[in-house]
Amino acid sequence: MTADQSGPGQTGEDRPGSGLGRILNRRRKTGRPERMRMLAVGGRTLRVSVREGDPGWPPLLLCNGIGVSLELLQPFVDALDPRRPVIRFDLPGIGGSPAPVVPYHLATLPSLLAGLLDQLGYQQADVLGISWGGGLAQQFALRRPQRVRRLVLVATAPGVLMVPASPRILLRMLTPRRHQDPGYAARVAGELYGGSARKNPTVARDLLHATTRLGPARGYYYQLIAQLGWTSLPWLPKLRPPTLILAGDDDPIIPLVNARIMHRLIRGSKLHVYRGGHLELAADAARLASVVEAFLNAEPGEELAMTQAPSTHLGESLGTDFFSVREQFTDEEWSRFITVRRFVDEEVVPVAGAYWERAEICWPLVKRLPELGIVGEDITGYGCAGMSPMACGLVTMELHRGDGSLGVFLGVHAGLAMHSIAMCGSEEQKARWLPDMARMSKLGAFALTEPEHGSDSVALETSARPDGDGWVLNGSKRWIGLGSVADLVVVWARNTEDGQVNGFVVEKGAPGYEARVIEGKVSLRSVWQAEITLDDVRVPAGNRLAGARSFKDTTRVLATTRSTCAWAALGHATAAYDAALRYALERRQFGEPLASFQIIQQRLVSMLADLTAMQLYCLQIGRLAEAGRLTPTVAGLAKMHNTRKARAIAADARDMLGGNGILLDYQVMRHMVDLEAIHTFEGTETMQTLIVGRQITGIGAFT
Numbered sequence: 294m295t296a297d298q299s300g301p302g303q304t305g306e307d308r309p310g311s312g313l314g315r316i317l318n319r320r321r322k323t324g325r326p327e328r329m330r331m332l333a334v335g336g337r338t339l340r341v342s343v344r345e346g347d348p349g350w351p352p353l354l355l356c357n358g359i360g361v362s363l364e365l366l367q368p369f370v371d372a373l374d375p376r377r378p379v380i381r382f383d384l385p386g387i388g389g390s391p392a393p394v395v396p397y398h399l400a401t402l403p404s405l406l407a408g409l410l411d412q413l414g415y416q417q418a419d420v421l422g423i424s425w426g427g428g429l430a431q432q433f434a435l436r437r438p439q440r441v442r443r444l445v446l447v448a449t450a451p452g453v454l455m456v457p458a459s460p461r462i463l464l465r466m467l468t469p470r471r472h473q474d475p476g477y478a479a480r481v482a483g484e485l486y487g488g489s490a491r492k493n494p495t496v497a498r499d500l501l502h503a504t505t506r507l508g509p510a511r512g513y514y515y516q517l518i519a520q521l522g523w524t525s526l527p528w529l530p531k532l533r534p535p536t537l538i539l540a541g542d543d544d545p546i547i548p549l550v551n552a553r554i555m556h557r558l559i560r561g562s563k564l565h566v567y568r569g570g571h572l573e574l575a576a577d578a579a580r581l582a583s584v585v586e587a588f589l590n591a592e593p594g595e596e597l598a599m600t601q602a603p604s605t606h607l608g609e610s611l612g613t614d615f616f617s618v619r620e621q622f623t624d625e626e627w628s629r630f631i632t633v634r635r636f637v638d639e640e641v642v643p644v645a646g647a648y649w650e651r652a653e654i655c656w657p658l659v660k661r662l663p664e665l666g667i668v669g670e671d672i673t674g675y676g677c678a679g680m681s682p683m684a685c686g687l688v689t690m691e692l693h694r695g696d697g698s699l700g701v702f703l704g705v706h707a708g709l710a711m712h713s714i715a716m717c718g719s720e721e722q723k724a725r726w727l728p729d730m731a732r733m734s735k736l737g738a739f740a741l742t743e744p745e746h747g748s749d750s751v752a753l754e755t756s757a758r759p760d761g762d763g764w765v766l767n768g769s770k771r772w773i774g775l776g777s778v779a780d781l782v783v784v785w786a787r788n789t790e791d792g793q794v795n796g797f798v799v800e801k802g803a804p805g806y807e808a809r810v811i812e813g814k815v816s817l818r819s820v821w822q823a824e825i826t827l828d829d830v831r832v833p834a835g836n837r838l839a840g841a842r843s844f845k846d847t848t849r850v851l852a853t854t855r856s857t858c859a860w861a862a863l864g865h866a867t868a869a870y871d872a873a874l875r876y877a878l879e880r881r882q883f884g885e886p887l888a889s890f891q892i893i894q895q896r897l898v899s900m901l902a903d904l905t906a907m908q909l910y911c912l913q914i915g916r917l918a919e920a921g922r923l924t925p926t927v928a929g930l931a932k933m934h935n936t937r938k939a940r941a942i943a944a945d946a947r948d949m950l951g952g953n954g955i956l957l958d959y960q961v962m963r964h965m966v967d968l969e970a971i972h973t974f975e976g977t978e979t980m981q982t983l984i985v986g987r988q989i990t991g992i993g994a995f996t
């Protein structure tokens with residue numbers, strides 16, 4: 294698989310109507326003659342456009358999406374090599390083709406395409422189908438494989454057995470209104486087509502209206518019902534022509550997972566994921582035309598070599614979202630989510646395993662975090678991200694989907710250390726430390742746990758004695774994330790005067806502070822925890838957190854991060870599930886893909902059901918946090934539920950990968966063991982259970 298690193302291209306984001314401008318410009322530039330004519334094929338009359346090419350070049354036959362006339366693909370045609378002959382046509386009742394008297398079905402259309410090629414004198418063609426036309430192209434290649442030299446499937450799916458779009462999108466697709474009403478087309482373009490249409494809906498309007506011909510509404514409905522009951526899914530492994538699948542990472546009509554499933558099932562297919570949505574083939578034609586050209590021009594056999602080894606994309610997300618949780622995101626949440634998702638897929642997943650194996654912090658990735666604008670979580674001001682609780686959760690989920698160590702790195706620095714200062718620091722303290730921490734020019738740590746006090750950290754023994762104009766700290770801490778590399782360590786210690794737990798910021802280089810990295814870990818290997826000793830460490834009075842007066846204040850900080858663990862668990866579980874599904878589709882035993890066995894399907898569905906429940910837990914704790922109603926007990930319940938389910942999903946996924954399941958390349962085992970730490974820190978599963986138990990029975994079983 295290849296992933297397009299470039300953005301959605303120069304779509305003229307600030308220039309309404311620029312899509313049309315580019316179309317006209319390209320037409321002027323290429324100047325290849327195009328002939329439009331009406332042809333009678335198999336008892337139907339079709340409006341057909343043929344661009345002449347050079348002799349000896351195989352023609353490219355384009356099959357269009359629902360309701361659009363052949364003009365929609367003009368920018369794409371103009372961006373292709375001018376020597377390539379191109380055939381386009383309007384389906385019956387679409388654009389300039391007269392509506393048929395009786396409806397038709399997709400399964401019967403291969404003979405129409407074969408007849409069209411016969412009339413034009415071509416024995417074979419390269420076939421490209423977009424969206425609805427992708428179904429037609431698949432059907433043609435399955436039924437008439439000898440007529441198809443190479444197949445390109447763009448923004449398309451295997452018919453009724455596809456992972457569907459959200460109900461809202463499906464409803465909008467039921468009518469041809471967007472083709473009839475330019476204002477409506479512009480209004481719905483972003484939501485419907487995604488990609489560049491989100492920023493510049495007028496491009497979609499121009500493409501659908503300024504350049505295409507409108508047919509009767511009947512034509513649209515005929516095309517809609519033509520695909521009823523049709524699927525290619527069971528037959529995809531039998532597709533013979535070399536196939537390129539092009540799919541956008543933000544296509545609301547055809548979720549990306551469909552392309553990945555097709556890629557698994559079509560042997561030797563090449564998947565190219567581009568940045569953008571449903572209309573990018575026309576809206577950003579030059580970029581995608583070059584991908585198509587490379588595929589069509591490759592020597593026979595070479596196009597298969599373009600497919601990468603399976604392990605390289607095992608960590609990427611299939612975008613599991615059965616209950617349409619994503620529809621509830623605000624624009625801000627969506628944009629944070631997509632930003633981090635891309636970062637994870639493109640930058641984190643490819644390197645996470647190697648850093649994990651070497652037990653090294655991945656500093657290049659750490660440096661990217663402030664550039665992504667996600668440091669400082671929901672803290673407002675001081676250069677912090679100021680995200681909504683939901684956006685914070687989504688960022689955590691995505692980071693952990695890629696690499697638990699990176700997620701924990703940010704969780705310790707921002708979730709624990711920065712939050713301690715933001716929640717318990719004076720205004721002067723916040724202004725002194727938070728801006729540097731938001732830039733990550735200063736790193737933070739949070740030191741609560743002690744060798745003798747983990748679950749009962751309320752009984753911590755580290756002492757803080759007032760001495761002149763400051764404090765003297767003594768004691769030891771254990772398991773302190775970033776304790777050996779941090780510039781500012783928030784140390785929780787007992788005030789010798791009143792016996793209450795207070796918070797102190799110990800700055801790097803303070804005499805008496807020693808940190809030793811805990812070695813031999815088999816979880817979260819690329820983030821370091823330290824064993825710390827505090828031997829008469831002097832802390833200036835101004836470094837005592839003004840609002841940290843008792844252990845209750847420590848608990849306030851922990852309550853915010855406990856919910857983070859629920860999101861983190863969701864990220865790990867998503868990665869494990871993705872890998873299991875991918876592997877099941879790809880791995881063949883007893884002559885069939887694993888995914889074809891009932892027990893495997895049952896296990897995948899059970900994982901999916903748990904995953905969906907975890908998503909709903911996260912959605913609701915996000916909402917409660919937004920409303921200021923997230924209690925420590927509810928956060929604890931979510932942590933307990935999600936880490937428990939995530940561990941089960943990861944263990945199941947590991948098993949489903951067989952021997953490969955224990956290899957780092959296949960990602961799952963890393964997620965499985967990383968989850969073990971999340972299961973334990975910030976209150977073990979047992980402790981969360983006891984906390985919830987105390988709430989529902991009124992009886993404390995541990996204090």
Ligand SMILES: Cc1cc2nc3c(=O)[nH]c(=O)nc-3n(C[C@H](O)[C@H](O)[C@H](O)COP(=O)(O)OP(=O)(O)OC[C@H]3O[C@@H](n4cnc5c(N)ncnc54)[C@H](O)[C@@H]3O)c2cc1C
Binds near residue numbers: 741749773822974
């Ligand atoms: C990777 C990692 C990173 C960490 N990062 C930090 C950090 O940055 N800062 C920090 O301060 N701490 C950190 N911790 C510490 C973490 O919060 C503690 O490990 C955790 O709270 C559990 O404490 P413990 O390890 O001492 O286990 P213990 O408390 O000794 O528990 C051992 C077992 O006994 C069970 N148990 C305990 N009490 C009861 C009871 N009353 N009834 C029944 N069962 C009970 C527990 O559930 C557990 O199964 C980190 C830990 C890990 C592993």
